Amino acid sequence: MQHKKTLQGRPPWPLAFRLTHQIALGINFLHSLSPALLHLDLKPSNVLLDSNLNAKLTDFGLARFSNSVTRVTKKDSEEEGGTLSYMPPEAFDISYNPTRASDIYSYAILVWSIVTGKQPYANARSTIVRFRIPEGDRPPLDEIRRQAAVVAGLTSLIDLMQECWDSKPNQRPSSRKCTTVTEELHKMHKHTIHDAVHEVLKKLDKNEEERIAEQITRLSITETSG
Template sequence: VSVTMEHPGCVNIGSLTSALPVIPYRKLTDLHYISKGGFGTVFRAQHSDWRTTVAIKCLKLDSPVGERERNCLLKEAEVLHKARFNHIIQIFGVCNEPEFFCIVTEYMTNGSLDELLHEKSMYPVVAWPLRLRVLYEIALGVNFLHNMSPPLLHHDLKTQNILLDGEYHVKIADFGLSKWRQLSISKGSGSKPAEMGGTVIYMPPEEYEPNRTRRADVKQDMYSYAIIMWEVLSRRIPFEDATNPMQIMFSVLRGTRPDTGLDSLPADIPSRETLINIMTCGWTANPDERPSFLNCLKELEPMLRRFDEIDILEAVLEVKRSKFKRPLGPGLTTPTNSKRMEGKSLKQHTTPWPVRQQLYLRIRFLFFPGYGYVPARLPYHLKSLPRILGEEY
């Protein structure tokens, strides 16, 4: 496969063998807002023909995209479509319509690494075996991108772009979308300060250093990965005391990096000193001194092998239980409790109102889109649910 640069930001993919699938917008139904990112808005949707859930990343524009720019975006998406790997998000195709321009990808049920690390009410414990597997799989995914021909840089690696599937395996997203981000800022509403600050946290100093002459290369992704390593091991936000992005930038240029002492990185971290060494080498100011992802993998592999498969499975099961049992607010129950009512008859209660109130709250949780818990089948006594809800609500 030959991929050459036609002009800055665009890729000549004339020699690629398979065309990028074009997905009609009318096939995408039941859209639900997920988030707003660096190049537009992300929704969850259903593909009416495939009968499956997908994610759509829409480029939100305040002005039309010219033909040259649109072709450039399509070529960039075509290259991403070729990046097929276990730990890379799969791109199904694009919607290429005048008022709706987006990339369609597989949908990840467990959100992002950012949520796993920082939603501590949902995930009070994330065991070391799972954390190390996450770090290993991130390195595997980025190493694959760097070994493409030519190398594909992520250029925006952060915990929000590292997604997690149903078993909490890593899927790297939003890689190689430099042109999409450029157009989102230039033709859209631009980046919010909070979003910019989130990106600056992971940005190497050579990215914003005045008069830099060095071209972007794979060592920039290594700096971002080193910051992510610290975040995964500490479960804290890097530079959390900074009040604005400029403060982070000046601190990094002066050599400040996240704290690697025991207050941030506890003593019980497996292979703690080796991990800290990878981190500190990865975020060094001189890009040439940062290790490759291949060398990083060689260090991480023996660490992961020290855990039995059952250790990792138990760690995954623990976070699944935590998510399953998370608090839902006053009066709401968990799925575990809701199962207790399956064998009970409504006739056992003397007054209907408390029963109907409790029933409504439980069903609202079971079918609420953000929670994703739907029972395989409803118990027989819930057949009267439409009538109950119609009478009382």
């Protein structure tokens, strides 16, 4: 997930719920086109945030209309630690015909990344990830489940994630259902979203100031040494 200043760690819950809803809206828009447009590369680095931390989908380099897709291949030179971890299990089949459900799976992993502030399978070798995803491995939910007792709606989001990353594409929900579920969760926390956004922007500004100060210090040290 990118911004002029990148978010670090999990955003406050009201913002996390808004982001999951806005991304679902973006996917639903693409999938509602006739023919449907499949993004096929949903991951944090392809979600941009505007100055008020609203999410926008970007990078449609792999996007295809659903009626023109026969086989999608990934170049070995691509950043496997990112894209690979968000690919659905069917993408590892010899014959892969992407559908709307392919994006829905990636959306689930993207939601997991938002609500944990982590990269999925961060320490696993790409060859292991490539093997284990089709075998049913998914990012762990233990940490999120522990927080569900005190965060309203989080259990519903966990249930949605699990539906979306089902091994069988035809068992995954539609993008419309994703927008419906996440809209309800966003509404639960809407009254505190302003404070959450302000908190994050303030933190990002502070980090930027510290970064600039550090650069100036390094420059001063270099000039003194010279």
